[in-house]
Amino acid sequence: MNIKDIANKCNLSVATISRVINNDPKVADSTRKKVLSVIDKYKFVPNITGRSLRTQKSNKILVLLPTMSNQFYSEIIQGIEETAEEKGYAILVAVTNLQEHQEIKYLHMLRMKHVDGCISLFNTIEADAITSLAKNYPFVQCCEPTMNADVSSVEINNRQAVYDVVKQFIDKGHKTIGMISGDYYKTSELGRETGYQDALRDYGIKFDKNLVVKNFYRYEDGAIGAKKLMAYKPRPTAIVCASDSLALGATSYLKSQGIKVGVDVCVMGFDNTSITTYTSPTLSSINQPRYDLGKESFKLLYEKLQDINSVNKKIILPFQIIHRESTGCDN
Amino acid sequence: MNIKDIANKCNLSVATISRVINNDPKVADSTRKKVLSVIDKYKFVPNITGRSLRTQKSNKILVLLPTMSNQFYSEIIQGIEETAEEKGYAILVAVTNLQEHQEIKYLHMLRMKHVDGCISLFNTIEADAITSLAKNYPFVQCCEPTMNADVSSVEINNRQAVYDVVKQFIDKGHKTIGMISGDYYKTSELGRETGYQDALRDYGIKFDKNLVVKNFYRYEDGAIGAKKLMAYKPRPTAIVCASDSLALGATSYLKSQGIKVGVDVCVMGFDNTSITTYTSPTLSSINQPRYDLGKESFKLLYEKLQDINSVNKKIILPFQIIHRESTGCDN
DNA sequence: GTGAAAGCGCTAACAG
DNA sequence: CTGTTAGCGCTTTCAC
Numbered sequence: 001m002n003i004k005d006i007a008n009k010c011n012l013s014v015a016t017i018s019r020v021i022n023n024d025p026k027v028a029d030s031t032r033k034k035v036l037s038v039i040d041k042y043k044f045v046p047n048i049t050g051r052s053l054r055t056q057k058s059n060k061i062l063v064l065l066p067t068m069s070n071q072f073y074s075e076i077i078q079g080i081e082e083t084a085e086e087k088g089y090a091i092l093v094a095v096t097n098l099q100e101h102q103e104i105k106y107l108h109m110l111r112m113k114h115v116d117g118c119i120s121l122f123n124t125i126e127a128d129a130i131t132s133l134a135k136n137y138p139f140v141q142c143c144e145p146t147m148n149a150d151v152s153s154v155e156i157n158n159r160q161a162v163y164d165v166v167k168q169f170i171d172k173g174h175k176t177i178g179m180i181s182g183d184y185y186k187t188s189e190l191g192r193e194t195g196y197q198d199a200l201r202d203y204g205i206k207f208d209k210n211l212v213v214k215n216f217y218r219y220e221d222g223a224i225g226a227k228k229l230m231a232y233k234p235r236p237t238a239i240v241c242a243s244d245s246l247a248l249g250a251t252s253y254l255k256s257q258g259i260k261v262g263v264d265v266c267v268m269g270f271d272n273t274s275i276t277t278y279t280s281p282t283l284s285s286i287n288q289p290r291y292d293l294g295k296e297s298f299k300l301l302y303e304k305l306q307d308i309n310s311v312n313k314k315i316i317l318p319f320q321i322i323h324r325e326s327t328g329c330d331n
Numbered sequence: 332m333n334i335k336d337i338a339n340k341c342n343l344s345v346a347t348i349s350r351v352i353n354n355d356p357k358v359a360d361s362t363r364k365k366v367l368s369v370i371d372k373y374k375f376v377p378n379i380t381g382r383s384l385r386t387q388k389s390n391k392i393l394v395l396l397p398t399m400s401n402q403f404y405s406e407i408i409q410g411i412e413e414t415a416e417e418k419g420y421a422i423l424v425a426v427t428n429l430q431e432h433q434e435i436k437y438l439h440m441l442r443m444k445h446v447d448g449c450i451s452l453f454n455t456i457e458a459d460a461i462t463s464l465a466k467n468y469p470f471v472q473c474c475e476p477t478m479n480a481d482v483s484s485v486e487i488n489n490r491q492a493v494y495d496v497v498k499q500f501i502d503k504g505h506k507t508i509g510m511i512s513g514d515y516y517k518t519s520e521l522g523r524e525t526g527y528q529d530a531l532r533d534y535g536i537k538f539d540k541n542l543v544v545k546n547f548y549r550y551e552d553g554a555i556g557a558k559k560l561m562a563y564k565p566r567p568t569a570i571v572c573a574s575d576s577l578a579l580g581a582t583s584y585l586k587s588q589g590i591k592v593g594v595d596v597c598v599m600g601f602d603n604t605s606i607t608t609y610t611s612p613t614l615s616s617i618n619q620p621r622y623d624l625g626k627e628s629f630k631l632l633y634e635k636l637q638d639i640n641s642v643n644k645k646i647i648l649p650f651q652i653i654h655r656e657s658t659g660c661d662n
Numbered sequence: 663g664t665g666a667a668a669g670c671g672c673t674a675a676c677a678g
Numbered sequence: 679c680t681g682t683t684a685g686c687g688c689t690t691t692c693a694c
Binding site for chain 3: 383
């Protein structure tokens with residue numbers, strides 16, 4: 001059942017059927033009524049591949065995700081989805097599992113015109129490839145802009161967030177502050193680590209790289225990190241983590257050692273995922289405005305969708321430091 | 332840059348270019364080499380919309396997800412993805428957020444032939460619609476088959492899982508056992524509740540509907556559920572939850588009341604998500620073979636992809652009851 | 663207000 | 679081994 005079949009049933013041309021489908025006003029009301037009834041009768045759905053081929057657009061955008069197992073991305077995607085829907089775009093999510101060949105495979109959907117644009121939450125391909133991609137196709141990075149790439153992006157000021165946290169710790173008298181981070185060496189991660197170092201420097205504490213433990217972002221990496229840090233002399237009294245999962249693993253280890261989290265050792269997470277309020281102790285964390293990160297990403301993409309040559313923008317959204325029991329609930 | 336442009340540059344016909352692209356053996360080696368070099372030079376990528384329109388297939392399958400914020404689905408999708416890739420299919424994930432209009436929108440991709448098949452992890456549309464969909468398009472349900480729908484599906488025996496847990500509780504002397512469930516009234520949920528009731532009945536404990544608290548699946552619903560159950564007289568000594576999030580919320584409430592989880596009250600979660608080992612107490616849970624649920628779903632879908640008239644199969648995969656601290660670590 | 667026809671980019675007979 | 683050609687389903691001029 002295609003547009004031609006409908007045309008035959010109606011004794012009309014395909015052009016008229018197409019006009020009805022696309023709400024073209026210059027169709028007689030009686031004709032429109034007849035066509036719609038036939039369309040309804042045969043449950044006809046226009047073939048979108050044919051339409052895409054003709055119009056050269058799909059009204060779909062791709063969201064590239066590094067992993068499905070991080071609750072952090074959920075609300076971002078909702079922000080994208082709801083904003084996109086207002087503009088008539090459906091979103092498709094592809095998961096790369098941090099594999100470059102997967103990323104390349106899905107980015108091909110852009111070149112193949114199977115999607116009109118892409119919002120990427122993580123890229124492994126190099127800066128030049130990103131720059132060139134962004135020049136030719138609507139492409140926006142969210143949360144994790146590739147360093148030295150010329151591309152529109154939305155993120156928070158990761159450096160400032162950790163800087164502020166460390167400053168607060170120092171203000172409260174902490175002298176030995178550890179950090180548990182990842183080893184992806186990406187923008188957000190390096191920003192967070194820079195914030196840590198800058199705050200120490202600005203407030204007269206000597207930086208020691210042994211106080212920064214880098215690994216993956218799994219719970220167990222947080223536990224391993226905490227173990228290493230607790231072996232440091234003098235023992236750290238505060239730990240900043242690059243994710244809530246790391247913080248959770250860290251508190252889990254600390255508790256197992258009888259160390260009182262929030263009293264003996266303060267722990268700060270990152271991302272403020274919903275788990276933070278259901279752990280004990282509840283977890284202090286840095287909140288990213290996830291919904292808005294998604295929403296603003298789509299708005300940037302939409303500008304590119306309208307005009308691929310529009311200027312690239314870098315948007316920085318505000319974060320909040322949320323104190324809960326793991327930092328003694330104060331502030 | 333399209334196939335015709337390449338043909339011109341090569342002084343060959345589009346047919347030959349197409350043959351090279353599709354690895355047709357009957358192309359002279361020298362010709363192939365020349366074409367490939369030109370393709371490479373101009374970074375030509377065949378337009379998949381044109382190809383799809385012509386071949387009437389997309390080599391893409393859709394995965395329909397109720398929400399992005401449940402870590403449970405992550406590994407299922409990986410199972411689907413890896414199995415699909417072996418067969419040359421890419422997967423696209425769409426999130427419905429439990430909204431029927433979203434579900435319908437994405438299922439349209441199937442009718443519009445924009446994807447070749449669909450694996451759905453949750454459906455809200457009625458059984459007849461599912462049956463009809465599955466008759467006409469490759470469609471498989473994973474974890475949550477619609478009741479009374481004629482469709483291929485993969486799941487665990489939810490009834491048996493809870494039955495076994497409750498039986499274990501009874502064997503250990505528990506007399507008052509509560510249940511915290513959801514109120515979606517879907518197959519898995521009702522199965523779990525039936526298992527609860529059946530076990531009580533089979534082992535001579537009178538069922539009281541006040542011992543089953545139904546709500547959403549958020550952490551807070553677990554907390555609210557636990558609060559209600561703890562008000563029951565005599566106070567329950569064991570609680571079976573329909574998800575880990577509910578169990579986590581429940582233990583969080585119990586701890587806040589000074590009730591020792593795993594000692595005073597045993598708590599069993601469901602799904603064995605990774606959080607279970609990083610809470611205190613660690614959370615007992617029922618494990619679903621997530622990767623295999625995904626893998627087997629794709630295998631069923633593949634059968635339908637080959638032959639839409641192949642018989643519908645219902646596959647049941649084994650579960651495991653994992654005891655941790657929240658049930659006193661025994662068994 | 664409606665129709666005829668071209669063409670989006672590709673593949674697959676069929677011919678040679 | 680290569681080329682010619684039709685056509686997948688749709689939209690959009692251009693006529694009328």
